[in-house]
Amino acid sequence: MLLDTGYRPGPTAALRESLYRIRALANNNTLIRLRDPGQTISYVVMPMVLMLVLEPLYVRAVEGGTTKVVTGLLVMFSVFAISIAGNAILAERTWKTWDRLRVSRAPAAELLIGKTLPIYLVMVAQQTILLVYGCLVIGLPIPGNIPLVLGSILVWAFTLLAIGALLAAIVRSHGELSVITDVGALTLSSLGGALVPLSLMPEWAQAAAHLSPGYWALSMLQAAVAGDTAGTMLPAAILLGIALVCGAFAIRRLTRGWGRGGLL
Amino acid sequence: MLQAIDLVKRYGPVLALDGFSLSVAAGEIVGLVGHNGAGKTTFVEIVSYLIRQDSGHVTIDGRPPSASRGRVGVAPQHIALYPSVTVREHLNLFGKLSGLRRAALDSAIEELTVALRLGAFIDRRTAALSGGQQRRVQAATALINRPGLLLLDEPTAGADLETREAMLDVVKQRAGDGAAIVYTTHYLPELVELQATIAVARNGKIIARGTYDELVDGLPGEVRLIHDNEEEVRVSTTQPAATLIDLLGRAERPISTIEVYNPSLDDLYRSLAVSDAS
Ligand SMILES: Nc1ncnc2c1ncn2[C@@H]1O[C@H](COP(=O)(O)OP(=O)(O)OP(=O)(O)O)[C@@H](O)[C@H]1O
Ligand SMILES: [Mg+2]
Numbered sequence: 001m002l003l004d005t006g007y008r009p010g011p012t013a014a015l016r017e018s019l020y021r022i023r024a025l026a027n028n029n030t031l032i033r034l035r036d037p038g039q040t041i042s043y044v045v046m047p048m049v050l051m052l053v054l055e056p057l058y059v060r061a062v063e064g065g066t067t068k069v070v071t072g073l074l075v076m077f078s079v080f081a082i083s084i085a086g087n088a089i090l091a092e093r094t095w096k097t098w099d100r101l102r103v104s105r106a107p108a109a110e111l112l113i114g115k116t117l118p119i120y121l122v123m124v125a126q127q128t129i130l131l132v133y134g135c136l137v138i139g140l141p142i143p144g145n146i147p148l149v150l151g152s153i154l155v156w157a158f159t160l161l162a163i164g165a166l167l168a169a170i171v172r173s174h175g176e177l178s179v180i181t182d183v184g185a186l187t188l189s190s191l192g193g194a195l196v197p198l199s200l201m202p203e204w205a206q207a208a209a210h211l212s213p214g215y216w217a218l219s220m221l222q223a224a225v226a227g228d229t230a231g232t233m234l235p236a237a238i239l240l241g242i243a244l245v246c247g248a249f250a251i252r253r254l255t256r257g258w259g260r261g262g263l264l
Numbered sequence: 265m266l267q268a269i270d271l272v273k274r275y276g277p278v279l280a281l282d283g284f285s286l287s288v289a290a291g292e293i294v295g296l297v298g299h300n301g302a303g304k305t306t307f308v309e310i311v312s313y314l315i316r317q318d319s320g321h322v323t324i325d326g327r328p329p330s331a332s333r334g335r336v337g338v339a340p341q342h343i344a345l346y347p348s349v350t351v352r353e354h355l356n357l358f359g360k361l362s363g364l365r366r367a368a369l370d371s372a373i374e375e376l377t378v379a380l381r382l383g384a385f386i387d388r389r390t391a392a393l394s395g396g397q398q399r400r401v402q403a404a405t406a407l408i409n410r411p412g413l414l415l416l417d418e419p420t421a422g423a424d425l426e427t428r429e430a431m432l433d434v435v436k437q438r439a440g441d442g443a444a445i446v447y448t449t450h451y452l453p454e455l456v457e458l459q460a461t462i463a464v465a466r467n468g469k470i471i472a473r474g475t476y477d478e479l480v481d482g483l484p485g486e487v488r489l490i491h492d493n494e495e496e497v498r499v500s501t502t503q504p505a506a507t508l509i510d511l512l513g514r515a516e517r518p519i520s521t522i523e524v525y526n527p528s529l530d531d532l533y534r535s536l537a538v539s540d541a542s
Contacts (some may be wrong), residue, residue, distance in 0.1 A: 017363060024360035028349065035348040096344035100405070103312045104361040105334025257314055 021106045025114020029088070033118050043081050044126050047073040051130075051138050062197045066141075070134030071221045072197070075214050076189035078127050078160060083181035085119045085164025089254070090177055093168075099257055108255040116161055123157035131225075144227040152224040155236045155243075156217045162243040163213070165250035189214040213242055265290045265444035266311065266413055271320035273306055273468075280306040281317065282468030288444040290412070293435065295455035296448045298465030304448045305341050307465075308415045311446075312338045324413055334362055337411035339403045341418045341448070347391035351382055351401050354390065355408060362409030376404040379434045381426065395422045403431060407438065414438060414445045420454065432457055452532070476532075483527035487511060490521040502527075 009017060033040070051073050058065035058072075092098035092115070101111050131149065134140040143149045164181075171177045189195065191205060192214025198206055209215040216235040223231030266288040273281040281303045288294045296304050309315045311322055313329035324332040345354060355376065359369045377383050380400045385393055390401060403419050416435070420428045435458060439445050447460060455462050456476050464472040464479075472479060485504040489497045489511055501507040504524045512519070 020363075020365075021361050024357055028346070028353070028357045031353065032346060032348055095346060096340065096342055097346055099314050100338070100340065100344045100358075101361070102314060103333070103336065103338045104358065105363060106361050107333070 018110055022110050022114045022117075025101075025106065025111065026117045029115055030118045032091075033088070033122060039084055039087070040081075040122055040126065043077050043084070044129055047077040047130055048133055048137075051134065055138050058197070062199060066134075066139050067222060067225055068197050070131065070138055070140045071218055071225065072194040074127055074130045074134070075156075075192065075217045075221065076185070076194040077130070078123065078156065078217070079185040079189045079194075079214055080181070081123055081126055082160050082164040082167065082185060083178060084122060085116070085161050086168040086171075086177045086181055087174065088119050089115060089165055089168035090171065090174060093258065094174070098254075102257055108251070112165075112251060112254060116165065119164075120157055120161050123160055124153055127153045127157060140225070143225045145224070145229065148227065148229055148232060149221075149224045152220045152232060152236065155239050156220065159213060159217070159239045159243040159246075162247035162250060165254070166246040169250045169253035188212045191215070193218050213239060265292075266322075266324055266446070268307070268311065268322045269320055271307065271310060271317045271322065273303075273310065273315070273317050279468055281310075281320075284320070284465070284469055286446075286463055286470050286473075288413075288446055290444050291439055291442050293439045293445045293447055293458050293460040295452075295458065295460035295462045296446055296465060297450065297452065297455070297462060302465040303468040304465055305417055306468075308338065308340075308417050308446065308448070311413075311415060312336055332413075334409075335411055335413065337406040337409065337414045339406035339414075339416045339419050341421070343395075343398045343402055345390040345398060345401060345405075348389055350389050351386045351393075351404075354401060354405055358405040359408045362411075364409060372408050372410075376407060376434075379437075380404050380430050396424050396427045399423055400427055400430070403434070407434065410438070410441070410443070412443055414443050416445065417448045418450070419447070420449060420451065428454070452530075480527050480532050483531050485527045485531075486523075486525040488521070488523040488525075489515070489519055491515070491517045491519055493520045 051069055054073070055066065055069050058069040062068055092101070098111075102108070106114070128150075131140070131153070135142050167177060167180055171180065189212075191209055192198075192212040193201070193209055194214050198209055198215075201209075216238045220232050220235035220239065223235070266286075268284065268286050271281045271284040272279070280301075284303055284307055286294065286296070286307070296307070298304055306315070310317050311324070311329055313332070322329050324335065329336075349357075352373065355373045356369065359372055364372055377386055380403060382397075382400060382404060385397055390398055393401065399419065399422060403416065406414065406416070414435075419435075420431050423431065432454060435445060435447060439458075447455070447458065449455065452462075459475075462472075462474065462476060462479055463470050482502055484500045484502050487499045487501060487504050487508050491497070495517075497511065499507055499511065504526055508522070508524055
């Protein structure tokens with residue numbers, strides 16, 4: 001007996017089936033992440049070490065140094081984590097598994113959600129761990145408005161995920177991806193004021209900072225940590241805008257696939 | 265079940281498909297053979313909606329490929345598995361993606377584990393498997409939901425005897441259950457064993473289609489006689505047996521050696537499947 005009937009489920013059944021497939025995909029991607037956790041671990045541990053070492057310097061150099069050192073390094077290493085998203089998606093291309101999934105019953109939206117959900121959680125976890133560490137070890141005051149901070153983390157992780165997906169969709173090799181993510185991350189985050197506080201940077205750099213998502217992430221997180229809801233909104237909106245544009249391009253590209261000639 | 269009419273696909277200067285037409289009925293196995301670059305994989309990719317044709321039509325059970333997601337089981341030519349994921353986890357993933365649940369999923373996995381002999385390595389990561397073992401896993405992930413159309417692109421490439429036999433048994437059984445199957449191979453004896461309809465692709469077109477007997481009939485064989493261990497007579501003929509009798513009747517000297525070559529699979533392959541370029 002063959003299962004190919006013309007059966008079409010009703011809307012609730014269709015949703016249930018869709019969630020079932022997304023869970024299967026997300027489980028698979030979680031397994032893959034858990035079996036290769038190295039990159040994730042280093043992007044959590046490295047900023048912890050740096051926070052500890054750099055905190056006295058920041059405190060002496062600028063006002064609110066503790067907040068700046070925690071949020072700055074958080075932003076910098078969360079930008080590095082773009083490569084986690086990028087590599088995870090690019091790997092599906094090098095393994096040729098993405099085309100196998102495209103042949104399955106799961107439509108492209110499900111494939112993308114199933115693929116990116118575990119990575120999103122990894123990114124949110126990375127930032128949350130770093131903030132908690134900042135409070136417990138570095139001496140960042142515990143934020144008054146926790147939901148605001150959490151919301152900011154969700155927005156920033158979403159932006160990073162979209163940028164990562166876009167990069168994975170357009171590069172031709174893992175080498176190309178790491179050049180873009182490493183150099184790009186360092187430039188974006190330091191230009192945004194994540195490494196050296198913006199007030200200490202040359203004037204041209206301060207002006208250019210506004211072009212960097214890192215700058216907006218930093219403004220958003222610093223406002224959120226300070227409980228400044230109004231100050232959080234503008235950067236959050238800008239980041240969401242960037243995320244939507246990058247995400248839309250990535251989705252279009254990933255849905256179409258590459259055929260055979262896509263990779264070096 | 266599958267109908268492809270006049271497909272054309274161009275990659276820059278390369279004409280990968282050049283008016284490729286092929287139909288496969290439910291329960292039929294079509295063995296697709298042809299030289300490297302003949303367009304077999306390109307055809308498979310179009311039917312599975314991974315790439316689009318420049319022109320021509322495909323329908324699967326009356327629907328276009330875009331509306332046939334999940335109804336087609338595809339085992340691609342190149343191994344495409346997650347290296348760090350085990351065989352069982354792969355079967356679970358692809359089974360669930362095709363909508364199988366609990367008991368049905370378990371029994372489908374069990375059935376394929378036995379049929380394709382995956383038991384010995386079912387809990388190992390695919391990166392640690394041999395090429396032939398990976399081949400079997402790949403086929404299993406394509407077969408798990410019993411699709412009505414199966415596209416198996418060189419499913420026995422690099423396979424040993426045991427893998428080959430297991431694969432052929434499963435393919436026969438699925439055809440018996442009513443699946444339409446496109447089976448690509450460079451190894452013609454498999455198609456004879458499958459009693460497949462053979463379709464020969466050359467430079468992006470199907471140039472011949474028929475059973476093995478139909479295709480071999482009419483190809484020239486050869487009769488070779490040696491008289492007194494020295495004088496050799498060779499005759500190329502489409503009817504080797506009749507020619508031999510004729511030659512023997514006319515022989516005036518003792519004959520030391522008689523050899524008869526019937527047209528073989530290889531002759532068929534050579535006569536049909538060679539690229540114009542080569
Ligand atoms: N993405 C691509 N870009 C450029 N050319 C391509 C692409 N895909 C296929 N081709 C070309 O199309 C032609 C047909 O290729 P295809 O893979 O369909 O052949 P095949 O019959 O499967 O060969 P093989 O027996 O080697 O697997 C070849 O000349 C190939 O180089
Ligand atoms: Mg091929």
